[in-house]
Amino acid sequence: MLYQILLMLIGFILLIKGADFIVKGAKNIAQKFHLSEILIGIVIVGIGTSLPEIIVTITSTMTGNPDIIIGNSIGSCICNLLLVMGVASICNPLKIDDNILRVHLPVSAISILLLAIFCNFGAGNYVISKFEGIVLLIFAILYIIYTVHEGKEEVQETRGK
Amino acid sequence: MKFGADFVVNGAVSIAEYFGVSQSVISMTIVSVGTSLPEIVTCIIATIKKESDLAIGNVIGSNIFNICLLPAIGAVITPIHYDLSFNRSLIFLLLITIYLLVFDLFRNQRTITKHHGVVFVLLFCLYVSCLF
Numbered sequence: 001m002l003y004q005i006l007l008m009l010i011g012f013i014l015l016i017k018g019a020d021f022i023v024k025g026a027k028n029i030a031q032k033f034h035l036s037e038i039l040i041g042i043v044i045v046g047i048g049t050s051l052p053e054i055i056v057t058i059t060s061t062m063t064g065n066p067d068i069i070i071g072n073s074i075g076s077c078i079c080n081l082l083l084v085m086g087v088a089s090i091c092n093p094l095k096i097d098d099n100i101l102r103v104h105l106p107v108s109a110i111s112i113l114l115l116a117i118f119c120n121f122g123a124g125n126y127v128i129s130k131f132e133g134i135v136l137l138i139f140a141i142l143y144i145i146y147t148v149h150e151g152k153e154e155v156q157e158t159r160g161k
Numbered sequence: 162m163k164f165g166a167d168f169v170v171n172g173a174v175s176i177a178e179y180f181g182v183s184q185s186v187i188s189m190t191i192v193s194v195g196t197s198l199p200e201i202v203t204c205i206i207a208t209i210k211k212e213s214d215l216a217i218g219n220v221i222g223s224n225i226f227n228i229c230l231l232p233a234i235g236a237v238i239t240p241i242h243y244d245l246s247f248n249r250s251l252i253f254l255l256l257i258t259i260y261l262l263v264f265d266l267f268r269n270q271r272t273i274t275k276h277h278g279v280v281f282v283l284l285f286c287l288y289v290s291c292l293f
Contacts, residue, residue, distance in 0.1 A: 011165045047226070056170060068187075077227050081261070094216060101262070108228070112254055133232065
């Protein structure tokens with residue numbers, strides 16, 4: 001058992017190091033192609049911190065352990081909101097700004113509802129089908145496009161000042 | 162990275178078997194805290210540097226990715242079966258998100274203070290202990 005726990009710890013370290021490595025590589029490539037800083041910042045770093053989750057998802061799909069995917073997805077969110085935000089606000093009070101309140105939080109609530117509906121009322125008995133997967137994927141891509149757009153506007157505003 | 166993921170998934174499956182709890186419980190606790198470590202580090206560094214909107218943005222953004230992207234990737238590879246026991250946690254997650262949405266309506270302020278932080282962390286401990 002101890003051996004398994006140790007292996008798992010090594011697994012986490014490998015995953016995080018690997019994600020870090022990929023982010024650095026992606027940054028270098030992006031800079032060589034003169035992509036904007038915002039695109040690098042939001043997309044590469046944003047997805048980079050989620051890379052461990054993504055790789056674990058793919059692995060657990062391949063090995064036929066679907067419970068780990070949904071569990072990891074919901075569990076990570078709850079951990080992010082309560083533990084990460086909790087610890088962060090103990091270090092330093094956090095201010096929720098306008099944009100987060102008007103756009104990001106509602107989008108987050110909608111995506112949770114969307115997943116709940118797909119899981120409970122969608123086609124088939126409590127299965128997330130390929131089609132529903134594609135809808136969720138499109139939702140995620142639209143969100144990425146929006147954040148990049150938002151980032152560009154912010155930079156223009158600060159330059160204008 | 163592939164080996165890392167293999168170790169994590171195998172570890173989760175065997176720890177679940179060893180303690181006689183379901184895989185879903187292990188994945189919601191150990192696996193999700195482990196894979197969220199990059200977010201935790203990024204967020205805390207951002208707060209210490211007083212870039213608080215970066216910290217919250219990172220948290221909410223990665224939540225949206227986690228909710229949409231992970232099940233999507235899984236389902237596109239092969240349709241995934243949903244265990245009904247996840248509904249409780251999904252509702253809990255929705256409640257926290259809605260709470261944050263109406264946060265400023267209650268108190269006319271938009272700052273998550275130290276007190277809130279302590280309550281959040283305690284709530285997380287309570288949630289984990291409820292799972293087991």
